[in-house]
Amino acid sequence: MKQFQELSFQELEEVQGGVITLTIGTAVLVGWKAVAAYGAAATVAGGTLGLGVYNGYRGR
Incomplete structure (x- = not known):
């Protein structure tokens, strides 16, 4: 049985009236919290x- 359902990009992220919302599981982040989550994800990525580039260059 498939326990998880794939969500489309539109279901994960909505921009309505200039307010950014981000839904992760059952948590909904709105405004600056959503922006902070996007920033953290960009930093990690x-x-x-x-x-990966460093390790590839060093031959590991």
Whole structure:
């Protein structure tokens, strides 16, 4: 049995009337909290990419 359902991008993120909302599971982040979550995700993704490039360059 499939326990999780795939959500479309539109279901995960909505921009309504200039207010940014982000839904993760049952938690809904609105406004500056949603922006902070996006910023944290971008920081983690950038760090992961940088570490991958570094390790690839070093031959690990």
